[in-house]
Amino acid sequence: xxxxxxxxxxxxxxRDDLIMRxxxxxxxxxxxxxxxxxxxxxxxxxxxxxxxxxxxxxxxxSDEQGNWNSDPKSAAEINAALGENGIQNFxxxxxxxxxxxxxxxxxxxxSPVNYRIKGNDSSAVWLVGSKRHNxxxxxxxxxxxxxxxxxxxxxxxxxxxxxxxxxxxxxxRSIRNSLFISIISTLITVTLAFAxxxxxxxxxxxxxxxxxxxxxxPILVPSLLPGIALVYLFGNQGMLKAFMxxxxxxxxxxxxxxxxxxxxxxxxxxxxxxxAISDARLYEAAxxxxxxxxxxFRTVTLPGARYGLISAAFVVFNxxxxxxxxxxxxxxxxxxxxxxxxxxxxxxxxFEMGAVVSVVLLIPALLAFVVDRYVQRRQVAMLSSRSVPxxxxxxxxxxxLCLGYCLLITIFIVGLxxxxxxxxxxxxxPYDLSFSLKNYAFDLMDGGGWNSYYNSVQxxxxxxxxxxxxxxxxxxxxxxxxxxxxxxxLFQLLALLPMAIPGMVLGLAYIFFFNNPNNPLNFLYGxxxxxxxxxxxxxxxxxxxxxLTALKQIDPEFESVAxxxxxxxxxxxxxxxxxxCLPAGLDISIYLFVNAMTTVSALVFLYSPDTTLxxxxxxxMDDAGDIAPAAAMGMMIFYTNAGARIIHLLLSKGILKRTQxxxxxxxxxxx
Numbered sequence: 001x002x003x004x005x006x007x008x009x010x011x012x013x014x015r016d017d018l019i020m021r022x023x024x025x026x027x028x029x030x031x032x033x034x035x036x037x038x039x040x041x042x043x044x045x046x047x048x049x050x051x052x053x054x055x056x057x058x059x060x061x062s063d064e065q066g067n068w069n070s071d072p073k074s075a076a077e078i079n080a081a082l083g084e085n086g087i088q089n090f091x092x093x094x095x096x097x098x099x100x101x102x103x104x105x106x107x108x109x110x111s112p113v114n115y116r117i118k119g120n121d122s123s124a125v126w127l128v129g130s131k132r133h134n135x136x137x138x139x140x141x142x143x144x145x146x147x148x149x150x151x152x153x154x155x156x157x158x159x160x161x162x163x164x165x166x167x168x169x170x171x172x173r174s175i176r177n178s179l180f181i182s183i184i185s186t187l188i189t190v191t192l193a194f195a196x197x198x199x200x201x202x203x204x205x206x207x208x209x210x211x212x213x214x215x216x217x218p219i220l221v222p223s224l225l226p227g228i229a230l231v232y233l234f235g236n237q238g239m240l241k242a243f244m245x246x247x248x249x250x251x252x253x254x255x256x257x258x259x260x261x262x263x264x265x266x267x268x269x270x271x272x273x274x275x276a277i278s279d280a281r282l283y284e285a286a287x288x289x290x291x292x293x294x295x296x297f298r299t300v301t302l303p304g305a306r307y308g309l310i311s312a313a314f315v316v317f318n319x320x321x322x323x324x325x326x327x328x329x330x331x332x333x334x335x336x337x338x339x340x341x342x343x344x345x346x347x348x349x350x351f352e353m354g355a356v357v358s359v360v361l362l363i364p365a366l367l368a369f370v371v372d373r374y375v376q377r378r379q380v381a382m383l384s385s386r387s388v389p390x391x392x393x394x395x396x397x398x399x400x401l402c403l404g405y406c407l408l409i410t411i412f413i414v415g416l417x418x419x420x421x422x423x424x425x426x427x428x429x430p431y432d433l434s435f436s437l438k439n440y441a442f443d444l445m446d447g448g449g450w451n452s453y454y455n456s457v458q459x460x461x462x463x464x465x466x467x468x469x470x471x472x473x474x475x476x477x478x479x480x481x482x483x484x485x486x487x488x489x490l491f492q493l494l495a496l497l498p499m500a501i502p503g504m505v506l507g508l509a510y511i512f513f514f515n516n517p518n519n520p521l522n523f524l525y526g527x528x529x530x531x532x533x534x535x536x537x538x539x540x541x542x543x544x545x546x547x548l549t550a551l552k553q554i555d556p557e558f559e560s561v562a563x564x565x566x567x568x569x570x571x572x573x574x575x576x577x578x579x580x581c582l583p584a585g586l587d588i589s590i591y592l593f594v595n596a597m598t599t600v601s602a603l604v605f606l607y608s609p610d611t612t613l614x615x616x617x618x619x620x621m622d623d624a625g626d627i628a629p630a631a632a633m634g635m636m637i638f639y640t641n642a643g644a645r646i647i648h649l650l651l652s653k654g655i656l657k658r659t660q661x662x663x664x665x666x667x668x669x670x671x
Contacts, residue, residue: 016568020481024491027474031494033521034537038509039501045512046355049160050153052098054079056124057151059100060138062114074120075151078103097127097150108143115146125152161356171353174335175360181252181336182321182364185259189316190309192260193267196409199402201275204394211406214413216265220641221417222598222615225634226258227329228627229416232423237430239419250332258326261416263319264409267312274308314372318365322502324601325615329622337361338601341504345605351511358505369500417638424632439632447620447629448612453636456614459531460596460644464589467536467543472585475547476573499541503601506538511605526608538602539595543588550584551577583652590648594641 054075062068100117101107116138117126125134127150133139141149166172196215200208218226233240234249247253324338331339337357344354423429427436443449474495478488498506514525524530554577578585600615607613612620614637621630 017482019570020477021484021487024474024477024481024484024487027470027477028487028491028494030470031491031497031537031540034533035494035498035501035506038506038513041512041516042355042358042505042509045352046161046359047157047159048352049156049158050352051156052151052153053124054151056120056154057100057117057126058120059103059115059117061104062116064112066112066114068116075100075103097152099147099150100126101147101149107147109147111143114140114142116140117146117149123154126150127152161352165353165356165360170335171340171357174337174340174357177252177335178321178337178361179364181255181259181327182317184252185256185263185320186313186317188256189260189263189267190271190313192409193264193312194271194305194309195405196264197268197271197275199406201272203399203402205399205403205406207403207406211410214410215268217413217417217638218262219265220594220598220645221262221634221638222325222600222618223258223262223323224325224329224600224615224618224622225420225631225638226261226416227254227326228423228618228622228631228634229419230254230258230330231627232419232429232631233416248332250330251334254330254332255327255334255336258330259320259323261413262323262326263316264413266319267316270312270315271305271308274305274311311372314368318368318372321368322361322365322504322601324504324604325619328619338502338504341508342604345508345511351508354508355512358502358508361502362500362505365502365505366500373496417635420631421635423628424635426628429628439628440636442617442629442633445617445621445626445629446624447617447626447633448614449617452612452617453614453633453640455528455611456597456637457640459528459535459613460593460640462528462532463535463596464593466532467539467592468585468589470536471540471543471588472547472581473573475544475551476577479548479551495544496541498537498539501538503538503599504604506534507602507605510534526606526611528611530606531603531611531613534602534606535596535599536592538599539592543591546584546588546591547581550581554580586648586651590644593644597637597641597644 057075058072059075059078060068060072061070118138119126119134119136121136122134125132127133128139128141128145129148196211199205200211230249231254232238234244234254235241238249244253249257321336322338324342327334327336327339328342335343337360341354341357341361344350344357424439425435425437426432427434427438442453448455474491478491478495481488510530513519514521514530516522524533598615600619603613604616604619607616614633618630618633618637621627621633
């Protein structure tokens with residue numbers, strides 16, 4: 001008898017497994033709809049080109065008595081007869097219209113002559129007002145009606161938009177400008193942040209808590225605010241204009257200084273983490289070998305922090321190259337990629353070229369993200385269970401030097417914020433410096449009024465509550481689901497992808513996807529709902545990773561005990577997991593709240609007159625020349641975020657003291 005081949009036994013899926021996998025698939029579908037499909041639609045749009053083919057249309061003109069004596073001619077023949085006065089270029093990257101009245105220089109809507117038009121085949125489309133025609137039969141119109149006729153271009157697919165982009169010097173120059181600004185800003189920011197983090201971790205100076213608090217302040221303001229502060233300091237009528245020595249703050253200098261301001265806290269956090277995990281045993285070994293301080297720095301400190309430095313560099317690079325607000329406010333004529341997207345879409349209504357620029361911007365952002373994720377994994381791997389935290393010795397001279405340096409950084413950060421607050425309280429800079437609250441009368445300004453501020457608070461609250469619930473529950477399902485490895489891997493990929501997508505790119509992708517009348521989700525466009533969805537999706541990755549980090553600290557035995565007691569997973573989630581991970585949940589909610597208040601790029605294309613936002617109002621007021629009210633609105637965002645941070649701190653110290661009491665008991669038993 002031949003041995004029968006038996007299939008390996010497979011565990012039967014229980015109810016909890018089916019529910020968890022089903023929920024994971026729902027969240028994956030959410031990310032596909034809110035991220036993958038809009039990006040695909042935007043990519044497809046970048047390959048769409050439109051060409052006006054005048055040979056498709058025939059037009060005939062009557063005499064004043066209405067007789068059709070002349071032979072019908074194609075629109076192309078009519079245009080050719082005009083010579084230099086004709087329409088020179090029929091190619092367009094915008095799904096636009098062409099008025100045939102332009103082919104008749106003597107056209108007058110009061111003329112008694114009549115016109116008639118037809119297509120040579122059914123692919124020729126024209127509009128009379130909003131009514132569509134594609135007939136091969138003559139359509140007769142009087143002059144007044146003929147002026148409402150518009151010809152439609154023929155759509156094709158190809159690389160023509162990319163060829164136009166790279167052959168246009170003004171557009172392609174933005175790539176060089178963006179790379180140059182990003183590299184310079186990254187070098188300066190990482191250097192300054194490393195020195196600051198080194199002072200906090202390697203010295204015994206005083207006021208460390210205060211310096212850490214100040215270093216995080218730029219996170220609480222939109223990136224437009226440092227640009228406004230620099231205008232008041234070094235602009236044409238700035239307080240310190242003489243220090244510019246004839247140079248202009250409008251351009252690369254202003255963009256670099258502002259970029260250093262708003263990216264500094266991100267670099268400090270990453271580098272501080274890298275320095276904090278240094279192993280004291282390495283320093284003890286170096287000292288025992290009588291190595292000098294400089295040699296220890298080169299051979300121990302820098303190698304130990306190298307992954308943190310590289311990660312910080314790519315994070316800063318990504319933030320700068322994708323930022324829209326700062327170069328829009330202070331960039332002047334110095335074009336950058338994110339601003340080009342805005343100009344193409346808002347200024348020229350050229351959505352296809354905006355999609356091309358978005359794809360170009362997406363490439364360096366994706367590369368920076370991939371490298372950053374690789375580096376962060378290497379950095380975490382350096383921390384072993386035997387590592388001993390490094391305790392720096394007290395050195396008066398070095399501690400004083402660190403204190404002085406941190407004071408300079410504090411003056412830079414507080415100074416820019418202080419200038420904005422001062423400008424917001426002055427009646428009319430620089431002619432009337434008396435204090436007034438008139439700049440806070442937002443309802444009198446072009447930008448959205450106080451409703452913009454209230455909408456932003458509403459958006460931030462919805463984003464914090466809904467986003468935390470979705471993201472944390474999704475991370476729990478991924479971490480605690482047994483088996484289903486391919487599904488979990490796919491979900492992890494979708495969850496990490498938003499971090500690589502610039503806000504301008506995501507916002508433009510939402511226009512193409514949700515503004516399509518054939519999309520059943522079109523009803524969301526222009527509502528607060530689409531703003532919440534876009535914001536949650538944009539900031540999904542960091543929150544997801546935060547939740548995973550907290551969930552990995554929970555002992556898997558909880559699931560085993562719950563299974564043995566036949567308790568469903570959702571009861572374990574509500575009664576055990578959520579209380580244990582409440583600190584992480586609060587961190588996620590405050591992260592989403594602050595970013596929803598400050599973000600500009602992702603939402604600048606999506607708001608409607610009823611859903612204007614404070615951060616967008618800052619941009620609109622600055623465009624309208626109301627710079628002081630723009631500073632006032634920016635400071636309102638800062639104070640709101642600062643208040644939210646204080647509430648977060650109080651909750652952390654109050655509610656969490658009761659929900660986290662088990663940690664203290666566990667530590668006492670262990671000791």
